[in-house]
Amino acid sequence: MKDFRYIDGAAILRLDREACIGCGNCVTVCPHRIFRLEDNKAAVIDPDGCMECGACATNCPVAAIYVNPDDGCGCAALIINRWLSRITGKTVSGCNC
């Protein structure tokens, strides 16, 4: 996705290279090609391109990847509902996608 870049420095993605066993799952599943295997371990080559989908973390066998765990799609309506629910204490109704 070279034509589409989002806000730099925003995405929360952490890789624990010590824990990584180099299986390559994260390299395969990432829809933005954020990882590469270097010296038999995963390396994050484009942290700002991450959209926090969580596919890499779901498929890492040793839990070496941490991604912002707030799930759901990133639509504004959902986030506003979340903020409101924090104030009102009501549960969030999902969005429409």
Add this chain to the structure above:
Amino acid sequence: MPLVSTTLTWRDHLGTIGARSGYYRSNYKVIPGLYGIGRPGLDSPVLVTANYKLSFDALRQVLPGIDAWILVVDTRGINVWCAAGKKTFSTDEVAYQVKSTRLAEIVRHRELILPQLAAVGVAAGRLRKACGFNGIFGPIQAKDIPTYLHRNRQADEAMRTVTFNTGERAVLIPVEICLLWKPFLAATAVLFLLSGIGPEVYSLSAAGTRGIQALIASLLAVLAGAVLTPLLLPWIPSRQFWLKGALVGGLTAMTAMAALLPTTWTADLPAAIALVLWAASVASYLAMNFTGSTPYTSLSGVGLEMRRGLAFQLGGTTLALGLWIWSAFA
């Protein structure tokens, strides 16, 4: 085992229009289970997909001449990516369908080809233990599956990279708009009410003429925020959606007003500014909401830009409405 065709009928196409416009988008389902394509046998590949009919159709449509099984998992009629994000397209659900269709008795191999975007919800490595099959991730798009199969299960970088081209952005527009009609009607009612306030306390004729102008501004905002911004996305300056929307909304309103309401523009500057500001604020919100439909915006990023965006939108609409009422007296 139901066999399905690889060509779509006019009913399928009609249904696609319905689903795309949001008319029955939330439950356009295929019954979960195993389907055959061509003349599938013991060694035919098993392709897994969601039970959203458009996902299923996209898959079967690319398979003419290929013998394969399609395992449809129950994602409550939601597409692959959103379902994986919501964890309805999950490891357990795939394992459940494998068992309930007795797939192990139907094919000889033990391989499931999953859509790459299902990886958000499916941990392929856990499937073997859960149902005896190995999960591997195929390409993102159904259209690449034939190549993927021919190349012996090899997907290149392009097949593994998500795209967001003009066509992919355009199909999202109808849904964005269809979700809007309720808030739009409410906003229009309020605008007509406010438009009547004036020197004569309340004037119905002013509510009519000025209300129409406000309505036009709202329509322009929808055009700018929900149509133009998605379409022109890569070419609009700024990475933040609220700013993209505000820019396009302001420009659209200014251009259109210069063309449609030239007299308002010159004779009543405060009113004109109010309308432009209104369009910019509303378009800004609509554009910001579009982040939920793109395949590249992180939730952390959306949270960041929303603080600024909401401040602009709330400030902008308040100022616009204030100016609008004030301009009736000026």
